[in-house]
Amino acid sequence: MSLTDIRSRIAAAEKAAGRAPGSVRLIAVSKVQPPSRVEAVLADGHRLFGENYVQEAAGKWPELRERFGAVSVHMIGPLQTNKARAAVGLFDAIHTLDRPSLARKLAGLAEARGICPELFIQVNTGAEPQKAGVLPDDADRFISDCRSLGLPLAGLMCIPPEDADAAPHFAMLAKLAERNGLSGLSMGMSADFELAIAHGATHVRVGSAIFGARDYG
Ligand SMILES: *Cc1c(COP(=O)(O)O)cnc(C)c1O
Numbered sequence: 001m002s003l004t005d006i007r008s009r010i011a012a013a014e015k016a017a018g019r020a021p022g023s024v025r026l027i028a029v030s031k032v033q034p035p036s037r038v039e040a041v042l043a044d045g046h047r048l049f050g051e052n053y054v055q056e057a058a059g060k061w062p063e064l065r066e067r068f069g070a071v072s073v074h075m076i077g078p079l080q081t082n083k084a085r086a087a088v089g090l091f092d093a094i095h096t097l098d099r100p101s102l103a104r105k106l107a108g109l110a111e112a113r114g115i116c117p118e119l120f121i122q123v124n125t126g127a128e129p130q131k132a133g134v135l136p137d138d139a140d141r142f143i144s145d146c147r148s149l150g151l152p153l154a155g156l157m158c159i160p161p162e163d164a165d166a167a168p169h170f171a172m173l174a175k176l177a178e179r180n181g182l183s184g185l186s187m188g189m190s191a192d193f194e195l196a197i198a199h200g201a202t203h204v205r206v207g208s209a210i211f212g213a214r215d216y217g
Contacts, residue, residue: 054083
Protein backbone atom coordinates (compact mmCIF):
# COMPACT_ATOMS: atom_id res chain seq x y z
CA MET A 1 0.00 0.00 0.00
CA SER A 2 1.19 3.49 -0.67
CA LEU A 3 0.30 6.80 0.85
CA THR A 4 -1.76 7.61 -2.25
CA ASP A 5 -3.79 4.40 -1.86
CA ILE A 6 -4.50 5.11 1.79
CA ARG A 7 -5.52 8.68 1.00
CA SER A 8 -7.97 7.52 -1.63
CA ARG A 9 -9.40 4.86 0.68
CA ILE A 10 -9.93 7.55 3.33
CA ALA A 11 -11.64 9.79 0.78
CA ALA A 12 -13.91 6.93 -0.28
CA ALA A 13 -14.77 6.13 3.35
CA GLU A 14 -15.58 9.79 4.05
CA LYS A 15 -17.88 9.86 1.04
CA ALA A 16 -19.57 6.55 1.95
CA ALA A 17 -20.26 7.91 5.44
CA GLY A 18 -21.66 11.15 4.07
CA ARG A 19 -18.84 13.12 5.64
CA ALA A 20 -17.10 16.19 4.25
CA PRO A 21 -13.97 15.56 2.17
CA GLY A 22 -10.91 16.21 4.32
CA SER A 23 -12.76 15.75 7.61
CA VAL A 24 -10.48 12.86 8.55
CA ARG A 25 -6.81 13.47 9.27
CA LEU A 26 -4.27 10.78 8.48
CA ILE A 27 -1.60 10.24 11.12
CA ALA A 28 1.21 8.25 9.49
CA VAL A 29 2.55 6.10 12.34
CA SER A 30 6.30 6.02 11.82
CA LYS A 31 7.44 4.26 14.99
CA VAL A 32 10.24 1.75 14.45
CA GLN A 33 10.29 2.37 10.67
CA PRO A 34 13.62 2.79 8.88
CA PRO A 35 14.49 6.43 8.07
CA SER A 36 14.34 5.81 4.31
CA ARG A 37 10.63 4.90 4.48
CA VAL A 38 9.79 7.90 6.64
CA GLU A 39 11.72 10.25 4.39
CA ALA A 40 9.89 8.89 1.33
CA VAL A 41 6.54 9.76 2.89
CA LEU A 42 7.84 13.22 3.83
CA ALA A 43 9.09 13.69 0.28
CA ASP A 44 5.56 12.80 -0.88
CA GLY A 45 4.37 15.87 1.00
CA HIS A 46 2.82 14.24 4.07
CA ARG A 47 3.21 16.35 7.22
CA LEU A 48 1.44 14.53 10.07
CA PHE A 49 3.09 11.62 11.86
CA GLY A 50 2.57 9.50 14.96
CA GLU A 51 5.17 8.12 17.35
CA ASN A 52 4.96 5.80 20.36
CA TYR A 53 8.20 6.43 22.20
CA VAL A 54 9.51 9.79 23.43
CA GLN A 55 13.13 8.78 23.08
CA GLU A 56 12.77 7.49 19.53
CA ALA A 57 10.88 10.61 18.47
CA ALA A 58 13.44 12.90 20.11
CA GLY A 59 16.20 11.19 18.16
CA LYS A 60 14.42 11.55 14.84
CA TRP A 61 12.11 14.54 14.47
CA PRO A 62 14.25 17.59 15.35
CA GLU A 63 16.54 16.73 12.44
CA LEU A 64 13.71 15.80 10.05
CA ARG A 65 11.90 19.04 10.89
CA GLU A 66 15.04 20.93 10.04
CA ARG A 67 15.23 19.25 6.66
CA PHE A 68 11.54 19.12 5.72
CA GLY A 69 10.10 22.16 7.49
CA ALA A 70 7.08 22.19 9.77
CA VAL A 71 5.85 18.68 10.52
CA SER A 72 3.20 17.81 13.10
CA VAL A 73 4.10 14.85 15.29
CA HIS A 74 1.54 13.26 17.60
CA MET A 75 2.37 11.06 20.60
CA ILE A 76 0.17 7.94 20.44
CA GLY A 77 2.00 5.63 22.87
CA PRO A 78 1.78 5.41 26.67
CA LEU A 79 3.41 8.42 28.31
CA GLN A 80 5.34 8.10 31.55
CA THR A 81 4.94 11.10 33.83
CA ASN A 82 8.72 11.58 34.00
CA LYS A 83 8.79 11.94 30.20
CA ALA A 84 5.99 14.51 30.08
CA ARG A 85 8.34 17.48 30.00
CA ALA A 86 10.23 16.13 26.99
CA ALA A 87 6.93 15.19 25.34
CA VAL A 88 5.36 18.64 25.52
CA GLY A 89 8.46 20.11 23.92
CA LEU A 90 8.38 17.65 21.06
CA PHE A 91 4.76 16.80 20.19
CA ASP A 92 1.90 18.84 18.74
CA ALA A 93 -0.66 16.51 20.29
CA ILE A 94 -0.74 13.75 22.89
CA HIS A 95 -3.38 11.02 22.41
CA THR A 96 -2.72 9.06 25.58
CA LEU A 97 -3.78 11.18 28.55
CA ASP A 98 -5.17 8.50 30.84
CA ARG A 99 -4.64 9.30 34.51
CA PRO A 100 -4.88 12.11 37.06
CA SER A 101 -1.15 12.23 37.82
CA LEU A 102 -0.35 12.82 34.16
CA ALA A 103 -3.12 15.41 33.85
CA ARG A 104 -1.69 17.36 36.81
CA LYS A 105 1.81 17.14 35.39
CA LEU A 106 0.69 18.39 31.97
CA ALA A 107 -1.31 21.20 33.55
CA GLY A 108 1.76 22.38 35.46
CA LEU A 109 3.90 22.27 32.33
CA ALA A 110 1.24 24.08 30.29
CA GLU A 111 1.06 26.84 32.88
CA ALA A 112 4.83 27.29 32.96
CA ARG A 113 5.19 27.23 29.17
CA GLY A 114 2.05 29.14 28.22
CA ILE A 115 1.24 26.53 25.58
CA CYS A 116 0.17 22.90 25.62
CA PRO A 117 -0.14 20.22 22.95
CA GLU A 118 -3.69 19.25 21.99
CA LEU A 119 -4.80 16.43 24.23
CA PHE A 120 -6.85 13.31 23.60
CA ILE A 121 -8.00 11.17 26.51
CA GLN A 122 -7.41 7.46 25.97
CA VAL A 123 -10.38 5.30 26.92
CA ASN A 124 -9.93 1.58 27.59
CA THR A 125 -13.20 0.71 25.83
CA GLY A 126 -12.69 -3.04 26.31
CA ALA A 127 -11.78 -2.63 30.01
CA GLU A 128 -8.72 -4.79 29.37
CA PRO A 129 -6.53 -5.11 32.49
CA GLN A 130 -3.23 -4.81 30.63
CA LYS A 131 -4.26 -1.83 28.51
CA ALA A 132 -3.84 1.87 29.23
CA GLY A 133 -6.75 4.27 29.25
CA VAL A 134 -9.48 5.35 31.63
CA LEU A 135 -12.32 2.91 32.08
CA PRO A 136 -15.53 3.88 30.26
CA ASP A 137 -17.35 4.34 33.58
CA ASP A 138 -14.70 6.81 34.75
CA ALA A 139 -14.45 8.80 31.52
CA ASP A 140 -17.04 11.53 32.21
CA ARG A 141 -15.46 12.30 35.55
CA PHE A 142 -11.91 12.32 34.20
CA ILE A 143 -12.90 14.60 31.31
CA SER A 144 -14.42 17.09 33.69
CA ASP A 145 -11.40 16.94 36.00
CA CYS A 146 -9.10 17.66 33.03
CA ARG A 147 -11.27 20.62 32.08
CA SER A 148 -11.07 21.95 35.63
CA LEU A 149 -7.29 21.87 35.27
CA GLY A 150 -7.62 24.03 32.15
CA LEU A 151 -6.23 21.37 29.81
CA PRO A 152 -6.99 21.79 26.09
CA LEU A 153 -9.00 18.66 25.27
CA ALA A 154 -9.28 17.83 21.58
CA GLY A 155 -11.11 14.54 21.93
CA LEU A 156 -10.94 10.86 22.84
CA MET A 157 -8.79 7.97 21.65
CA CYS A 158 -9.17 4.19 21.82
CA ILE A 159 -7.45 0.97 20.79
CA PRO A 160 -10.09 -1.78 20.59
CA PRO A 161 -9.18 -5.26 21.86
CA GLU A 162 -7.32 -7.39 19.33
CA ASP A 163 -9.37 -10.05 17.56
CA ALA A 164 -12.64 -8.40 18.56
CA ASP A 165 -15.16 -6.58 16.39
CA ALA A 166 -14.02 -2.97 16.67
CA ALA A 167 -17.42 -1.47 15.76
CA PRO A 168 -18.96 -1.42 19.26
CA HIS A 169 -15.76 0.13 20.63
CA PHE A 170 -15.75 2.89 18.03
CA ALA A 171 -19.45 3.48 18.69
CA MET A 172 -18.85 3.68 22.45
CA LEU A 173 -16.04 6.19 22.02
CA ALA A 174 -18.17 8.34 19.72
CA LYS A 175 -21.01 8.32 22.23
CA LEU A 176 -18.73 9.27 25.13
CA ALA A 177 -17.26 12.12 23.09
CA GLU A 178 -20.63 13.43 22.01
CA ARG A 179 -22.12 13.49 25.46
CA ASN A 180 -19.07 15.41 26.71
CA GLY A 181 -19.02 17.91 23.86
CA LEU A 182 -15.73 16.70 22.40
CA SER A 183 -15.33 16.70 18.62
CA GLY A 184 -12.08 14.75 18.14
CA LEU A 185 -12.10 10.97 17.74
CA SER A 186 -8.70 9.27 17.38
CA MET A 187 -9.57 5.74 16.30
CA GLY A 188 -8.83 3.31 13.50
CA MET A 189 -5.54 1.70 12.46
CA SER A 190 -4.32 -0.13 9.35
CA ALA A 191 -6.84 -2.96 9.69
CA ASP A 192 -9.94 -0.96 10.49
CA PHE A 193 -9.62 2.73 9.64
CA GLU A 194 -12.54 2.67 7.19
CA LEU A 195 -14.82 1.23 9.86
CA ALA A 196 -13.59 3.92 12.27
CA ILE A 197 -14.40 6.62 9.70
CA ALA A 198 -17.92 5.21 9.37
CA HIS A 199 -18.22 5.71 13.15
CA GLY A 200 -16.96 9.30 13.06
CA ALA A 201 -13.16 9.09 13.41
CA THR A 202 -11.48 12.47 12.91
CA HIS A 203 -7.93 11.12 13.25
CA VAL A 204 -6.91 7.68 11.95
CA ARG A 205 -3.55 6.25 12.99
CA VAL A 206 -2.16 4.17 10.14
CA GLY A 207 1.30 2.61 10.28
CA SER A 208 2.02 -0.65 8.50
CA ALA A 209 -0.45 -0.07 5.66
CA ILE A 210 1.63 2.96 4.65
CA PHE A 211 5.18 1.98 5.59
CA GLY A 212 5.11 -1.81 5.51
CA ALA A 213 5.51 -4.19 8.43
CA ARG A 214 7.53 -3.01 11.42
CA ASP A 215 10.71 -4.96 12.10
CA TYR A 216 11.36 -5.07 15.85
CA GLY A 217 14.32 -7.45 15.42
C1 LIG B 1 1.44 1.25 16.23
C2 LIG B 1 0.15 1.93 16.47
C3 LIG B 1 -0.71 2.27 15.40
C4 LIG B 1 -0.46 1.86 13.96
O1 LIG B 1 -0.73 0.49 13.82
P1 LIG B 1 -0.82 -0.19 12.36
O2 LIG B 1 -1.57 -1.44 12.61
O3 LIG B 1 0.57 -0.41 11.92
O4 LIG B 1 -1.55 0.75 11.48
C5 LIG B 1 -1.85 2.99 15.69
N1 LIG B 1 -2.15 3.37 16.96
C6 LIG B 1 -1.37 3.05 18.00
C7 LIG B 1 -1.76 3.49 19.35
C8 LIG B 1 -0.20 2.32 17.79
O5 LIG B 1 0.55 1.99 18.85
